[in-house]
Amino acid sequence: MPTIKDIARKVGVSPSVVSRALNNKYGVKESTRQAVLRAAKELGYHPNVAARSLVTKRTEMIGVIIPDISEPFYSRMIKGMEYVASKTGYTLLFSNSYESLEQSKAVVKMVEAQRVEGLIIVGSSLKERDYIYSLIDKGTPFVVIERHYSDPRMNCIWVDNVVGGYVATKHLIQCGHTRVAHISGDLDVEVAAERLKGYKKALDEAGIPFSPDLVVSGAFVWQDGYHGMKALLSRTPRCTAVFAGNDSMAYGALQAIAEAGLSVPQDISVIGFDDLEFSSLTNPPLTTVRQPRYEMGRDAARLLVTCLEQSTQDKGMKICYPPEIVIRRSTSVYDSTDRTHA
Amino acid sequence: MPTIKDIARKVGVSPSVVSRALNNKYGVKESTRQAVLRAAKELGYHPNVAARSLVTKRTEMIGVIIPDISEPFYSRMIKGMEYVASKTGYTLLFSNSYESLEQSKAVVKMVEAQRVEGLIIVGSSLKERDYIYSLIDKGTPFVVIERHYSDPRMNCIWVDNVVGGYVATKHLIQCGHTRVAHISGDLDVEVAAERLKGYKKALDEAGIPFSPDLVVSGAFVWQDGYHGMKALLSRTPRCTAVFAGNDSMAYGALQAIAEAGLSVPQDISVIGFDDLEFSSLTNPPLTTVRQPRYEMGRDAARLLVTCLEQSTQDKGMKICYPPEIVIRRSTSVYDSTDRTHA
DNA sequence: TTGAAAGCGCTACCAC
């Protein structure tokens, strides 16, 4: 591997000149610069990042702590980050947190070993509060997605889940449903609790009394959506519509309904949350509440890059996105006259 | 950020001793080692990776070039790599190639800048042959997944797609189908061509003449599966079973069939390829051919780590996995008596 | 068992 010394020797100048020429700095004669560039090309020179960052203290790497890189939910978010990264020359280094930031040894590797200049933290759970605050003390720039800290120094990007739950439920109510069930995610998780809150708010606003009987909860996975729906179906009077905590749970619900010999949306309307890629492929295509995941990832990266460039994390930004309903064919007007419900 | 000098000062020894103590090398008195370790902890010391790798020439990073990290198909493969990485202490650095290795500037960053010690290359297309060979010349250890080079120096991991296509088609034939269609992926892509080959082989073996009318092709995306199926449905006599080039295409086919008012598997049996997570959630659950993606990723990482540790890429390994059929409910016995086909 | 010194490849400062 050739180094700047090799280039210097070849061109007949000193390494310092080569360094300046390569980095487009002032104070290099144009002809010299050209000669250096040519020699670099001929030798197949590429700067050694370790050596460079040892002196510059910069790695041009951004650490991304994300619950699970494989989750389809995060795919578009990552794409948004990648877009910014490729534009700005940063490299993304991923680390699955599996919902536990502290557990993630990789985070330490990233930050402490000075491998990354900053962090994008997606969906940390509440226990990690302390860790997050320690980052502030340490002066590590970071942006948090899917969580909202009121601390003015923090950069937060999230979507209003209360509004999301409200919008979803309201859509069902506007379709004429009054027995609207909710399959909630784990209520320890903030977003699940918020969506439930929105659900209640919509019921309240419509004058429909909240019935604990119509709410089941589980983890945000299709299996729990499936079992939750089974439980719901066994209760009377049966619900005519269900708001699933996320699309995965909605998939499970769809399956449970099909197995029960009922039809969507004729017997039961189903609405999800997230708008995963797959949701337009379910049978019937799923009505859901879309989160602007691409935009969230993109803006998180932009925000972080800004912090990195100006190195002044004085004031944090707060960006809250509105969720947006996507109406497909799994929800429909409730018509009590055309069928009997058990 | 504390350095070994700080520790040395605190303990009252020289930096070299600290280095040796921290790296568990011989020739350090046990009491000294303990003192160093304690001081390191108290100071919150973490080694600077840039400085370290500048001298050791090691980064403990593995570059993963993958068509698209967000593709559900690659999720499990990545999990397999992550498993090995976490076990061995390596860090994975991902780069989407979007099917074009050369285009991927990030690869250069990784290899040339000596950021990574080796590469796992997933599903490169044929054009990148030259690039791959240049890696050998350069002496960069690497493993290729989803492609088979006969060069003995190369590490290759792949699944036998001819067998896969054969098994899928044979399953349909064994169900009594004779008008078996195939929705193929882009035939420029090796795996698509191979699966088609397997399809033909199975037909041939069963004495069923190959009919070009029963084959359509497109990209490996659900939209093309959808349109391909539409085209197939418009032809007479209509096929009674279809082998989709991958699960995504099968999803599209399922949708087209549903839209045509036909049922799966009563009217048409459908089999996919890959066994994506979602395939057990389609309606009906999809019969498909499973690729051991987790194992492939895991073994690729293991292979690469082995190369890295012993630094002797003399002989490449070839690992070919057998595909495995997963029978769910989208395929069934063909019974020509119970219905009329157009 | 310990320490001094060299050097990895690069940037940056300061003379010239």
Place this chain on the structure above:
DNA sequence: GTGGTAGCGCTTTCAA
């Protein structure tokens, strides 16, 4: 414009 020099934080001889 250019080149010498120092030094980033670490590992690794080689002497002591």
